[in-house]
Amino acid sequence: MKGCIVKKGKRYYIKYRFRGQQIWKAAGTRKVDAERMLVEIISKINNGQYFEPKKITFAEFAKKWLSEYAEGAVKPSTLESYEYIFRVHLIPFFGESELATITPEDVQTYVSLKRKEGKLSPKTINNTLVPLKEMFKHAVRWGYLRENPAAYVEKPRVPHKEMDFLTHEEVRLFLEHTPEEYYALFLTAIMTGMRRGELLAMKWGNLDWNRGQYFVKESLYRGSFIEPKSPKSRRAINLAPTLLETLRQHKLKQDVERLILGPDYQELDLIFCTKEGKPLDPDNLVKRVFHRILDAAGIRRIRFHDLRHTYASLLIAQGESPKYIQNQLGHASIQTTLDRYGHLMPDAHKEAAERLDKSLFGPTKLNHFIPSGRKMVEIPEKNRKISGSGPT
Template identity: 35%
Template sequence: MRGHIRKRGNKYAIVVDVGYDDRGKRKQKWFSGYSNKTDAEKDLPGIVAKLQEGSFIEPTKATVSEFLNEWLKIRQSDLSSNTYDSYCRQVQNHIIPSIGQIPLSKLRAMHVQRMMGELEKKNLSKTSIHKAYSVLKAALKYAYKTDMIAVNIVDKLDNPKKGEKEMSFWTREEAKLFLERAKNEELYIFFHLALSTGMRPGEILGLKWSDIHPEKKTLHVTRSLTRQMHFKSPKTSIGKRYITLDDDTVSHLKAHRTKQKEHKMRAGKSYEDNNLVIATKLGKPVGHRNVLRTWYRIIQPLVQQEKVKEIRMYDLRHTHASMMLSEGVHSKIVSERLGHASVRTTLDVYSHITPGIQEEAADKIGSILK
C-alpha cells in the first residue's frame, strides 16, 4: 500500500492506493483540503499506516459543532460543575462561532490558527485564548483516539502563551442588570441566591425548604447536587455552614415557595415532592445543564450588547465576595459565607480587592488622626 501527494487547483490531497476492485480497477482513497504540500506530506505516513493495520475509519460527516456538542455530553459525567461550565462557555462562545460549520474530517491546522487570530482581534486575554485552545485540543485528542479523525492537527501547532490567572466578576451595576433581565425566569431564585449568598451552583440546587429559616433569616448548607443528579455532603465540616440572608432575599424565597405550591396544585398526583427549593414544575431536581441553558440565554444578549462582561455562571460567587469585600465586610465573615477552609484562602483568592480596602483603611486612620 502506497500513497502520494497530488495537487488540485490551489489545494493538495493525499492519495492512497488501497487495492483493486472486482473488475481489476485500482481503488484509491483521497484526503483533500491541504493548503500546502508540506502539511500533506507530514500526514501521509500516518494515514498509510492506519490503512495498512486496518485501524482507519471513514471520516465522520459530522461538523466540528456537532462533534463538540456530543463530546461535551460524553465528558459531562467526569468533569466538575465548574470545569464543565468552562468547557461549554469556550465551545459555545469561541470555538463554534469560528470553526463550527467545518466538517470535522476537513478541519486543518490553518483553521485553528485562523480561529486563534479571530480571538486575538476580539481583544480576548491570553488566558481566555489559551482556555479555548486547550478545550479544542482535548476534544480533538478524543476524536483522534476514537478514530474519528486520521490525524490530530493540533499536534502541529504551538500552544498559545498562557496569561496570568484572572478573576472575573461583575460590578454592582452589572449584577443588578442581570437580575432585572432574569426576574421573569423560573430559575430567578437560583441566580438571586448565587449573588446574594455566594453559594456554589450545586449547593443551591441541593437546598431543601427545611434548610431555610425565614424567621431567623438564615439558610443551612448541608448538601449539593452533582451533575450526575446525586446529592452529596460537603467535603469538610466548614462546607456545612449557616448563611445569613437579607430581607429582600427572604421575600423572594417566600414568593418562590408560593409559586412552587401553585405548581404542585396544578400537577396533582404527578408532582414528586422532594422538598427542594429549586425544582421543576413536577417537583424533580433541576440539573446543572438546565440552569446553564437559562444562564446562556440571559447573558449572551447582554454580552453582545456590551452591557455586562462575559463571565462564567460560577463567577456569580466571585461577584458576591468581591462586592462584600469592597463594601468593607470583614474577610472572616466573607470566608464563612463562602465556606472557605480559612480566611487566608479568601484573602489569596480575592487579593485583587484587598489593595483598595487597604487604601480606604489608611484614609480612615488618617482622617481620625488629623
C-alpha cells in the same frame, strides 16, 4: 545475617534471608560482582536499611489503591475523577511497569510528555499528579515502595488568570433580563455565593426564616445529593431581607404548582426544581438559561461560578472582613480567601489611612504637618517643596 553465592551454569546468584523469607537474586556472570552485591545487601539488612519491595505492576496497584483506599476515603465525585485520571492518563503511561522500578525521572518524563502533547492545560496536568502522589504515598506506607517517586516532581507553571465578576451595574442589568421563573435562583446565587451544586440542592427545611439564614448541608452532583465539598462548606449563610422576601414569593408560586400537579409532583423539598419537583439539570441551566440571560443583557460570557466571585467582590466593596467572607463562602481556610480575593481588598480599604487619621486627630487635614519635639508644626506653603530624597 549470612548469605551465600550459588553458581548455575554460567550465572551467579546470591541467596539470603530477609524477614523470615529466603530470597534469590541474579548477580551476573562474574563472581566478584555477586560477592559485592551480597556484601552490600547483608550490610543494609544488619543496619536496618534494607528494603525488599513487593512485586506488582503500576496498573495492578492502582486498581488495589482505588478499591481499598480511595473508594471509602473520598467523595463519589472525587473517586470518579481519580478513576478517569488513572484510566485515561496514568495507566497508559505507567501501566505495565513494575511499581518499584518507577523513578522520579519517569514521573518528570510523564509531565514533560503531557506538556509537549499540548492536549492538557498546565492546571489539568497538575490535577493528574494529585492522585498519583497520593497513591505512591500509600505504596510507601504499605511496603511496596521505599520512597515516593512523585514527591519532588516539578509541575508545569499555571498562567495567572484574571478573576471575572459582575459589577453592581452589571448585576442590575443581569437581573433585569432574568426570566421570572429563574429570578429567585439567580438572585440567590449572586447574594449568597453558593456553589452551583449547593444552590441546586437547597431545601426549604434548611432555611431558617426567623434567623434569616440558610444552612448548607448538601450538594447536587449528577442527580444525587452528596456531602458538601469540605467540612467548612457545611455552613450558615446570612440572607439579605430582599432575598428572603423574594424566596417567600417563590415559595407561594411553587405551592400553587404543587397543588395543580397533585400526586404527580415529586416531593423532594427542593427550593429550585422543575415544575414536577425534580432537580434541575446543571448543564441545561447554564447553556439554556444563564448564557441566554448574559446575551440578552449584553454582558460578556462569564462562568456560572463567577457569580460566586461576584458575591465575594460585593462583600469586599462594602468593607466586610476576610473572616466573614471566608465563613459565608465556606472556604477551608482564610488563606484560601486571601489568596483568591486579596487583590480586590486594597481598593476597598484605600481610605483606611484617612479614617485612622480622623479617629486620632479629628477632621483637620494633617497631611502638611511634621513633628517637632512634642508639637505638631505646620509647614509654611512656600517651604512645602523640598528637594532631595529625604532622610535615609
